[in-house]
Amino acid sequence: MRDGPQHAVEATGLVKHFTSGKKTTKAVDGVDLAIPTGSVYGLLGPNGAGKTTVVRMLATLLRPDTGTAKVLGHDVVSDADAVRAAVGLTGQYASVDEDLTGTENLLMLARLYGFRGPAARQRVADLLAAFSLTDAGGRQVKTYSGGMRRRIDLAASLVLSPRVLFLDEPTTGLDPRSRNQVWDIVRVLVQDGATVLLTTQYLEEADQLADRIGVINHGRLIAEGSPSELKHSVGQGAVTLRLADAGRRAEAAAVVQRVLGTEPTLPTDPYGLTARVPDDGTHRVAQVLPALEEAGIAVPEFSLGQPSLDEVFLTLTGEPLPEDEQGSDEPALEQEVSR
Amino acid sequence: MTAVDISTTTLREAVALEERPSRPSAVSTSLTFGWRALLKIKHVPEQLFDVLVSPVVFTLMFTYLFGGALAGSTTAYIQFLLPGILVQTIIIVTVYTGYTLNSDITKGVFDRFRSLPVWRPAPIVGALLGDQVRYTIASVMCIGLGLVIGFRPDGGVLGVVAGVALLLVFAFALSWIFTILGLLLRTPNAVMGVSMMVLMPLTFASNIFVDPSTMPSGLQAFVDVNPVTHLVTAVRGLMGGVVDAGDIVTVLVSAVVMTAVFAPITMYLYRNRH
């Protein structure tokens, strides 16, 4: 264990309202957090849940209406400067200057953090190299691709090697390749002892990176636990089949129910069939196909889907995500097995 | 697509920072933000040229269209008009301070600045310092044009430089009004629109274009208390070699008052903005 407090981030009863015109929104409604030093915490929730507002309060950009928060033992309101010196923030939207080049952006930050002359230039060169941006350093950021912008933004947050890093939806809108790069970067940072708070709309992302996940909705934490605990509460996902012969669907459903022990649902597609995997049933998924084959039922398509954020919400709140809050680009982790 | 691979080793080395530099001073931080403003002029020079179009048009139009009627001859009129046009140009350029600040906020750049452990007013003070360079460039171009079409200031180089210096002091103070608008309004274009509404009466109800003695008395009363009028008179005096200490003092006092009132409001809004 490193020096310093046991919890890098501690918050109690954070509340924040926004008023625009006559309408007041309770963006954050009593959030408590305790993030152990050196761990990754995933704040998972749909659009408008209050994730950004929580991060902005912790990063000293917003003052909580009530409640307190400490980062590395420093109060975010009364000791904001100490917090700022210890924290790196990558906001939901790129916060680098698009008119400036990548090098100029980083050089400005290096100087603002106190690096001087050649030391500042060296720091910038190291960061550009670390983020594969050396060649692009001389170009204006507005010419960068989405993945490059994310990387320069991350590099900008790491100029002073912060011990606590806040990443607000670091991969939203990125292609899978860039998303994997961001994940790799986060893993390296954590191995080196940083504490990371990341927000995401994707259960898969929280699952991949976080030691603990908090699910937030309407400004409240509605569930908290390790990724496996959380997925456990939702079930292990679902098996989806597509049959060659629609006429044998009832037979197939009976076989699947016998193997998995859950009753399959029959979608409108006459060839389709979906069954939840029960908590204790992961190992039996592998037996579904042989059992069907034995019954002489041909299955040209088979997939195992992890529970999505939609399903987590359905389970935790008893209601689906509101239509307009569902990320359409949600990457449901699908392991396709075609035969 | 070229393959981009993040090398874990390089990344790890970059993250493992051995020495943390000490916190930079307020002055050096402000200068760094000023440097950023200069980089903006370099990368987006259009912004400067856009604002120079109208003074060029005004100068040419007023000098050649009305010069004869208003002052007897175009050469006589340009001696009167140019200092006024210069003041108007720089005052209009100050609006960009608010516009730039608001774009930084809407684009999220200011979030990063506000999350840095630096002297709080530095981003704004730095931007205002950088703007001084912008005002200087605009002044040089405006006076250059004047010289080409017959402006011959009696105050000489010294008088011209002193006039510009006084103008810069006033512009710095005036900018704080626009930083307030930049922090209060929602979009950069709204800042532009509202700022122009503030500036129109200040510039037109002044002695920039004509001698106010021909104006109706109600308007004249406003023109007389308008700090822009005093600024124009002072700059005209300095450039024309007839220094009026009274007007210079009035300008300096209004600059101090504007800064004392509007700078703290700006900083209050800056600290408490969502």
Ligand SMILES: Nc1ncnc2c1ncn2[C@@H]1O[C@H](COP(=O)(O)OP(=O)(O)O)[C@@H](O)[C@H]1O
């Ligand atoms: N500056 C603001 N002014 C008014 N309402 C806001 C502001 N920021 C956020 N909100 C509202 O607060 C709620 C939570 O927003 P946010 O924290 O951005 O959610 P998330 O990041 O999870 O999408 C939303 O209803 C949003 O509309």
Ligand SMILES: [Mg+2]
């Ligand atoms: Mg958000």
